[in-house]
Amino acid sequence: MDSPESNRIPAKSSPSPAVQGSPFFNYISNLSPIRSAKAARYVHSFSQTNFAIPPPPVFTSPRIDPQRETSFRGEIDAAGSDLYRQGDTHLKPEPIHCFQKEDQSCSPSGCIDEYLADLVDMEDTTKSSDLCAQSRNDKPMILERFTSHKDTINKDYNHVDSHMFLGSFSGSQHHEKFLPQFPRIFGLRTAYVQDNKVVDCSQSLPQSLQSIETYNDFVDSSRSALRVAAKDADQHQRGIRRHLQFGVTMSCKDTGNENHDTNNLSLPEGLTHFGSLVSYHTEPSGISNSWGAGSRAQTVTFLSSSCPSQSVIPAENCGNHNISACTPSDLALPSIGVIRSDSMGLDSNASQKLVDKLHAREEKQIAVRNHSSSKDLDSILVSSVAGEIYAQVEDDQQETQAATTVVPYDGRTLTSQNANMVEDQASPKRNRKRTKCINESEGCKRCNCKRSKCLKLYCECFAAGVYCLDSCACNNCFNRPDYEDTVLDTRQLIEARNPLAFAPKVVKHAMDSPANIVEEGNWTTPSSARHKRGCNCKKSKCLKKYCECYQARVGCSNGCRCEGCNNSFGKKIESIYRRAEKWKNPSHEQLGTMETQDDFIKSGRAHQLSSTWEELADMSHLTPLSHCHSGAVATSASLNIGDGSKVSQAHAYQERTLQSSAGYPHSHHSPVSPTTNLYRSKVLPDISSDNLLYDILEDDTRKILENALAATKSVKVSSPNQKRVSPPQIRSQELRSSSSQGLRSGRKFILPAVPSFPPLTPYSKLKDGIQGSHGDSKDGTSCQ
DNA sequence: GAGTTTGAAACT
């Protein structure tokens, strides 16, 4: 990939002030309408941190804030795309031993260790300020070093590092000088990463010494910038999320393998979003392309707008954002497909193999612990380059920042993780009580697993598809990049058992979940999102975070099997069966504590019972046809069916009707007949009022309820809500099939040909009925 | 911070 423009690299490595002051430069710099503000912030940021070179993660992850991002874009544009191509083509094949050599030459007590030892905990601001002061004096030297000989690199490393990391360039002039080199830095950085996984990169070594020099300079720069990123991340938030979507990991892994030889990575289809992220880390040409011409802006847009919830972090609510459709699972779809196909082939020994693998890894972990100290530097450096994706969300600005590095590709890149992990597990830090992110949501979880090894769905991190953090308080954690294989295997096992185990528990759109198709008519539950499988709460009444629905801030649905649902985000419509059963057995719940029927009525049980008819009304308000049929059901049931079949029929029909009409939002019904409008206008506005709904029922329809209640005496209700078995469609099928023979026979009445709702009460009469039935309400409750 | 409660996940 030799570039004819390669000889221009040295010249561009340190753009001259003349270029910066050129009209073209000014023009480019002013392209962005918001540049001034952002540039100010950018400069300010750098003046604060005194970073000569912006952290490379800026290019590699959504961690960058949009403003900064935009600023970069403008300045990078100014640099010209050819420069970045040069940087990539020239520098990416550089062998890694240069780094290693530097690492060895670097004093263990030097700044490198200080900042690499614990990328998370480095916060020695005092030292930083001191070094910063020192570094200012070295500013000219550093600039010189960018064109200095390669032999001086090691010697200057600490200086450069100090300058780069602690920031010696507080002035915009300097940072502008360095800005055009970002892509090259980045390219080198990725080359470095590649070299950790691809050994043979030497064929395309740069031929010119200048390139080598430049490369080494950028090696320094990139390393420093990495540390900058780490420090920056730490300074901004403790809740850095080492985010790695397993599927993405897998994809990335595959991608890396695919591109070992070609150095020309092309992300698999379906990883478009992630591709724009991964390409930065994995493949120089990808980087080059990303920042070149057309794709650049797109990539920048992606990064700048990529809230973790949307692009990286799975199923996360960044600052209470709604979970976007681009969940981890979404991102990982391709890999999930692979996983799933593999998982289907898992034999019965897979579990045991996994256990054996875990044991082996434990031993390995111990071994690593014994040797970690001597390798910390290298390994951590590797980690800093080829570690994971960090993502964070600032609580106040919901600013997505992520110091992104490469997802580990193989065991070699995991060495550092071993070291870190061992250190973590050996240190008291491991036992620290888990602390919540300020904005802790699903994506900002930190587990506290003790016995699950963070390899079960008990572990929130694992369940969310992310690796555990150092900040997690888990014990014996295997949900780490260094156990990637184990993690993936475990994931496969779990997915083999339940293909949707890692799917987002909450679907944004009700229609996403088959369980919610039936629930579209549930006006008590927000239709914007639903828990996919529903909760099974018994005691919490869906009012505590024990309830997954409540925790996800979504209403319960018919898919839930919760009892006494009182979810403030939306109650479940209890099965008519269940209500009838409750009515029949008031002692089932709190009614047992009531002494009189009056107490029962006052307590709202009457409402609960009457709200049974919400379901019928629900049918009616979905579509005119459904309304008609619902009435038919009710009427025919009351007139022609005996006992409990009426209720079951109504329920079954309701479900069928809802299914057939699913997708109609409550507020978007198809044109309705006058009678329907009447019905809706009178009923629906008050539909939340159980009393009213119940009150409008005419005698015969109320009689249905009586029959329904009576049915519970003779029909042993097999409530499908009792146990999580299958989606509602299936449940409804079960409902019908599991019902008594009488119920089955009664199903014959539920036919399209059933007569429509008989006397569609005129408005005046209906109104009167409503008014008049108020007094009957209580009577109705005692109609048993 | 320890202990309890709760419900999902895992197991039998």
Added chain:
DNA sequence: CAGTTTCAAACTC
């Protein structure tokens, strides 16, 4: 598939 156990988060004190 139903019942039981395990587990970790949520909650309470």
